[in-house]
Amino acid sequence: MENLTARNTQRLAELKASDGDQDRAPKIWAVGGGKGGVGKTLLAANVAITLARTGARVIVLDLDLGGANMHTALGVDSSGLPSFTDYFERKIVSMQELARPACVNNLQIISGAQDSISIANISHVQKQKLLSKIRTLSCDYVVLDLGAGTTFNTLDFFLSADVGILTVLPESTSVENTYRFIKSAFYRKLKHVERAFDVHNMVDRLMERKAKLNIATPADLLRQLEREHPMLGSRVRSAIQNFDLKFVLNQIRTQADVDVGYGIRNVCRKYFGLSIDYLGHLEYDSAVWQSVRRKRPLALEFPASPIMPKVQGIVGTLLKEEVDCIQQANPIKQQGRTVQL
Amino acid sequence: MIDMVEERTRTYYEILDIPMNSTPEAIQEAYVRAKNAYSPTSLASYSLFSPEESKQIMEEIEGAYSTLSDAQRRKLYDREHGLMVIRTDTNPRVESKSIRIEGGEEVAEIGFVDERDNLDNPNGLDNFDELDSPGSLGSLDNQLLDSTGRTGAINHFALHGHYIQTKKSENLPNFKEIIEEVEKIDGPLLKELRELKSITMDEIMEFTKLSRKHIDSLERDDLEKLPAPVYVRGFVIQYAKALRLDTKIVATGYMRNFQYLRESHGM
């Protein structure tokens, strides 16, 4: 695992150096998922630490406004941290100034701890400001920790990422919430493209006839959209195809739990017509809550936890995919993806 | 994240969620996973598919598996769907290429290790085997290989079938009758049949790709050591195939006895 990460880190560094573009926009990895308390923060924090340890410059953005606790997961004292509100009210001029050093080298946090506003209640303008400025942060990776729920704002941040990772538990409520999240993200994405295309309510109008058209799943909807509006349909398809959706199964106790992940992958393909990657699983480990209680990151407090090699594997896989992607795209330069709203 | 292939009918490979170059083991594994995914108690599917829909999907899965788990039928299927395998060496473990042909054009190329063709010899069938006609399959393969110009591949074509064929003697009992008539099909019976056919432990391990431990516990009905029933079923199918027995009868019979044993042990 460690080797996978190290090998790809080095390869990435070479590729980027040969590219000559040192000021490229950071890659955004978002961690989300419909349900509360499923391990989003655990995963985001330890992925960020692992990534920073490869030498990459990482900023963790705590976007769980209203329930921000990433600072605790990274062992950062919240007193004196700047807030998003300061930034919105222009007391702080650049987003970069919101970043504060966290527990390891190369790692910084932009925390929502001092904000009383909830993520659902930030305005459209404020959201746009954040979305566009995230790409200007001076670092290699931005890791987004999103709150629970499927409000438009949360979905929009999730969809703006290069890689979207859902955390799922092998239990019915969590799996149901995950599907709800994917469904919401799917329709949200349709809306984004519609708007960018300056058409309105086409999807809604299709959905009104859904019984007649035999639309039972999102996959059916997309097919019908392509049939009736080929231009829009193909735009939607490529937009959705470009989005890299993945999931991690957390709190695994048995092999049957691990297998639930393969089930989810198969079902998503069938129902949504989506290929969603099963990135890996994390064991249930009581060291997690002990580290939470000590307000210290798992990676530092319990490096021998069985979860850590899994996190390294996940980071290694993501880096490898980035390497493959750059190599495939060469010599055409990689562009940071921007979300169109 | 949308699956491009979604528009046309899903291939058997897509139904099982596996790449076209999957090994028999991987197919077996994917089959078990897919069945688990749509079983009535599955966490992964109940909230999106009704029981009726799941049942229908299960049937698709069975259909996909019954073809892909059978080397000959899989080959036919691949051919009918323009999926074919070109060998680059007679050694089955050496890289080969899989090329999907659509309208005569190569649309995709993947390097992989192919080991499916060495699985079965159509000429080694016992009289009761329900497989397709061996003669036509033999010529099909020749055709396939001829068209690629790599006839050397014929050599390893029947790597595994051979022992079953060569060890067949005139005085063998009628196995079809045995498995249809016996009161119960259990591990010791399977072992007896295997020994009657002079198939050694090593040979059956190689054929089924199961470990010694698993074969051993299968033959002893060792409830403690065997995995969950759905896996056991897969093992038995592989086992029956190695013995050229009717997989359906054997699997159903063995599983009935296995479930009975489990229940009577309070498992």
Ligand SMILES: Nc1ncnc2c1ncn2[C@@H]1O[C@H](COP(=O)(O)OP(=O)(O)OP(=O)(O)O)[C@@H](O)[C@H]1O
């Ligand atoms: N793998 C695990 N093993 C043991 N406990 C875990 C594991 N993952 C999460 N937990 C427990 O679940 C709690 C919630 O985890 P975490 O805060 O990461 O979830 P979250 O999805 O970010 O929650 P929220 O929706 O509130 O932001 C942790 O405090 C920990 O006690």
Ligand SMILES: [Mg+2]
């Ligand atoms: Mg959280």
